[in-house]
Structure formats: C-alpha cells, structure tokens
Amino acid sequence: MKIRIIYSLVMLLVFTACVDLDLNPLSEGSSENWYSDETEIEMSLNDLYRDVFWSVDEDQWTDDWIYRGTTNSITGGTMTSEDGTVGTWWARTYKVITRANTLIQNLDEITDEISENKLNQYKADARFNRAAQYARLISHWGDVVFSSTIIDLEESFTMGQTDKEEILQAVYDDYDFAATYLPVSYGNLENQHATKGAALAMKARIALYMGDYAVARDAAKACMDLDEYVLFSDFGKLFLSSTKNSDETILVIPRSVELDVAFTDCKNYITRNSGGWAAKDPSWELLCSFLCTDGLPIDESPLYNPKSPFENRDPRCTETIVEFQTKHLGFIYQPHPDSLNVFNFNSGKYVKNNDTRSNAQYASYNGLVWKKGVDEDWSDDYKTDPDRIIIRYADVLLMYAEAKIELNDIDDTVLDAINQVRARAYKVSADDVASYPAVTITDQAELRKMLRIERRMEFAFEGIRYMDIIRWKLAEKVLNIPNYGMLDVDDLREKVINPGLWFFPDTPEIDEDGIADFTSMYNAGLIKLLGLRTFDASKQYLWPIPSKEILINENLIQNDGY
CATH class of the missing domain: 1.25.40.890 (Serine Threonine Protein Phosphatase 5, Tetratricopeptide repeat)
Known part of the structure; x- marks a missing residue:
C-alpha cells in the first residue's frame, strides 16, 4: 500500500x-x-x-x-x-x-x-x-x-x-x-503518513549511502517481505500527474495545483512548439547510457545505429527522452535543421517548427528534451502536480541487489530483483526471459557494472543520480567531462547532415563505468563544446x-x- x-x-x-x-x-x-x-x-x-x-x-x-x-x-x-x-x-x-x-x-x-x-x-x-x-x-x-x-x-x-x-x-x-x-x-488513502515499509526502505537507502551493506540488504529484504508493493505495470505512465496512489510508491509527497503546491518550472522542460523553452534537457551521456534490446551497450551491440539512436534501445530510453519524429505534447518532435515545419495535432495543420535551431536559436542545444513525467498538463498555466516520489519499490529491489553484490553474496534473488525491474520496462514478466535481456551474469565486478547502469536507466530525472555518483566516487570522473551538443546550424549541415551522419556522427565508446566518450567526435569537429x-x-x-x-x-x- x-x-x-x-x-x-x-x-x-x-x-x-x-x-x-x-x-x-x-x-x-x-x-x-x-x-x-x-x-x-x-x-x-x-x-x-x-x-x-x-x-x-x-x-x-x-x-x-x-x-x-x-x-x-x-x-x-x-x-x-x-x-x-x-x-x-x-x-x-x-x-x-x-x-x-x-x-x-x-x-x-x-x-x-x-x-x-x-x-x-x-x-x-x-x-x-x-x-x-x-x-x-x-x-x-x-x-x-x-x-x-x-x-x-x-x-x-x-x-x-x-x-x-x-x-x-x-x-x-x-x-x-x-x-x-x-x-x-x-x-x-487521503490521510496517511509513513508506514512500516517506508521506514524499512529509507533505512536501506541511508545504509547503502553509508556503505553499510548488510544493514541495507536486511532492511530492503524486510520491506520486500511485506508483500505490500508491486511494480507499476507501465513505466512511462508511472510519473504522470494523472497517476496517483500507485502501488509502487512507498513514500510520496502529493502536490496540488489547486492548493498552490505544484511544480512550476515547466517551461524549461517542455518543447518550444508547446510554449516552453526546452532549455533544461537530458545529456548525450544519459542517452548513450541506455542499453540496446540485446542487453549490450551501444558500442558493443550490432543493433545500434547512430543515425537512429532511439531504435532497438531499452524501452526506458524513449520513455525518458522524446524520440525524434514522434508525437509529443500535441506536435511531432523533430530537431533536424531541415524540418522547418511540423505537424500540429491540435489544429491538424503543419506549423513553424520552433524545436529546430534553424527557426529558434535557443531550441535544445543537443536536440534532446525530457519525456519522463512530462504531459499535456505541463502547458496548463505551466504548473503541474505529479506526486513527488521520495522512494519507490523499484529502488528497494535494486538496493537489495546492490547490497548483496557488494557483500559478494550473489544468488538467484539478486538476479531476480534486477530482472523484475528490467522486465517491467519491457512490460513482460521477469520469467519471460525470451522477451527481454534478462541479467544472468554472476561475476561481482560485471554485475556491479550492470546494476549501476540499471539504476541510471531506471531513475533518470528522479533525483537519484546525484547521490549515486557521490557514493560510488564517480563524481570526480563524470563531472569533469565536458557537455557536448550539436554544431551551429550551418556547420551542422556541412559536416553532419550533408555527409549523411545525422543524428550522431559516430558511436561513442562506452567505458567500464558505462560512460560515453565523445572526444573523438569533438576532435573531428563534428560536435560542439x-x-x-x-x-x-x-x-x-x-x-x-x-x-x-x-x-x-x-x-x-x-x-x-x-
């Protein structure tokens, strides 16, 4: 509950x-x-x-x-x-x-x-x-x-x-x-505070943050054993303001536009065609972190095509970041500089495309915009009230798995916890291993890497990544990497579009921590710092x-x- x-x-x-x-x-x-x-x-x-x-x-x-x-x-x-x-x-x-x-x-x-x-x-x-x-x-x-x-x-x-x-x-x-x-x-349901499950889940979280893995394991397992929470069936819908009282959420702070307790920074996230600014956007590093549908990173998978970077990716990729040439907030989203007009589903007509930098110089600098949790109501007075999720059941499952991995106590329960989260993204049962890339490895180092990638795919735009890179001591690495984006329009046409290299000019290498390296593309003058x-x-x-x-x-x- x-x-x-x-x-x-x-x-x-x-x-x-x-x-x-x-x-x-x-x-x-x-x-x-x-x-x-x-x-x-x-x-x-x-x-x-x-x-x-x-x-x-x-x-x-x-x-x-x-x-x-x-x-x-x-x-x-x-x-x-x-x-x-x-x-x-x-x-x-x-x-x-x-x-x-x-x-x-x-x-x-x-x-x-x-x-x-x-x-x-x-x-x-x-x-x-x-x-x-x-x-x-x-x-x-x-x-x-x-x-x-x-x-x-x-x-x-x-x-x-x-x-x-x-x-x-x-x-x-x-x-x-x-x-x-x-x-x-x-x-x-209208008058509830913390529950037993919330206490156990939050105890597991701080124990994991402090490297107290045995305590984290036991608290997470106790929360799981309550049999009170289940993963919401649709990952994409879980974060919408229309989804309330999810059986996955363990601790939430509700918000209400009517009570003036709302999220009000909508314009920075929604597209310019929808009246926003598209200024605060997902990074290319995040886009490249999502695995392909074969469970491999983009630099290892034969399924990945840099010209169609959203295809054959973990479903959470296109539930987190808007895929090009798809409907979003009533418009086709397409940042391509030659797409000067796009279809407006509200009017049934083609309109000027303000989500390409050919028409609007402050459109997304890297072509990406957030989709996770973003819905039509974000344009209603630019206020919205999705629940502020403090902790949810997917986190408990992955905390349990991580704690056991760090203790080198790897068994079927570890794999099952990770696979429950991954299978939900594919909208299948964890037992249906033919329908998603189930995790089967048991090597501690490899499983640690996989768990960290899983957390990044699952919790993007939820306020989880910061403490993850802090406690994993990855901040000194990932926060000393430059931000990259698209070239300015004229250079983009000459160096990327005309040679047929849109969207990504090349496939970046993914290192042992799941981090993309764009250095070679930058040195070749194909992307902009x-x-x-x-x-x-x-x-x-x-x-x-x-x-x-x-x-x-x-x-x-x-x-x-x-």
Missing part, C-alpha cells in the same frame, strides 16, 4: 540561526499548551510532510543533464558556504528535526489521554521524520550537530558536530522504532556548512576545502 500525505499547517521553526527562530508558531499556540489532544498532534505530524521539507537532489547536479551551456555551483565547482541551496537545505532540515524532537518530548509527557498504541504510532511517525532529516545531513555534510532532545537557543550556539557514524546508529534506531509501531498501510563541468574531489563529496552557522557557533568546524 502506498503512502499518501495530506497538507496542513504552515509553521516556522528552525534549529539554529536566531533570525529564523520561531519557537511557538502561531498555528500551534505555544509549546506549553499544544499537543493536548489527537487533533493537535496529528496537525503537527502533518506539517512535517510539507513539500518544502522533502526536497530531493537535483538532476542538474549530475551528468544526466544540460542547461544549454551553463553550469551550477556543483557542476561548476563553485559551491561555497554562502550557497543558497546549502543554507536552505540546512535550515529546513533542522526545522523538521526541532519540531520532531518537540513533538516526541511532549508525547512522552502524555500519560492517560491517548492509548499507548496510538502514542507509539505518533512517536514512530515523528521519529521517522527525524531519521529522514538526519540521514540527509550525514549523507551530504558528514559530521553535523546532533540532538534528540529540545535544546534552548544559547545551547544551540555552542554545540559541536557529532561523528556521522554515531548519528547513523541513531537514525537506524529511529527507523527501527518506526518500522515496529507504524502500520503496514492505512485504510484511508557547450560547457565545461568541474568537480573538485578534494572537497566536493561533502557540502560546506553554511557560513552563518560557523559565524554564530565557534565550535563548528567547516568541512575541508571550504
């Missing part, structure tokens, strides 16, 4: 910086008189699930992404302790921790007003949220300030960091408590502590390099 989380109060409270501190939000009265009945407790719990408290890592921080020729503070190597994302994430995370600690302490003081079972469920919910926030802190910052109790303002300005391994154990304890006392499911990424491995695997926290607390030690 999936998790549905309702919207509720707007409260403000932060753990540190005095300018943001609001110990008694107006919506709650005061700490002394709140939590007096179940309604008030549930309102406080509801608030912990607000959309702003559950930000996910951005794909723009990875090699799956281009934004024309620009970089950001992570891909440009310019992140500092003044960075806006750093400060916002830190403050919001500690807001939730403070509220959770306050709620837990007040619940401990309730004696007879609420049943013990209900109190334990409330505590479990609060501890789940606290664990999720501390997990974010240690995965992004390492050692951080830790407290499981309410602290006063003066004390908060004197606390130093706690070792991340000690905090990790506290996170495990919170998730274990949550898994013990939270229900497997809720009867009322869009921008240079920069990642400093000496510091960027952790984020800097916000400067204002360092300034007000002399006991905080800044992470190396910042």
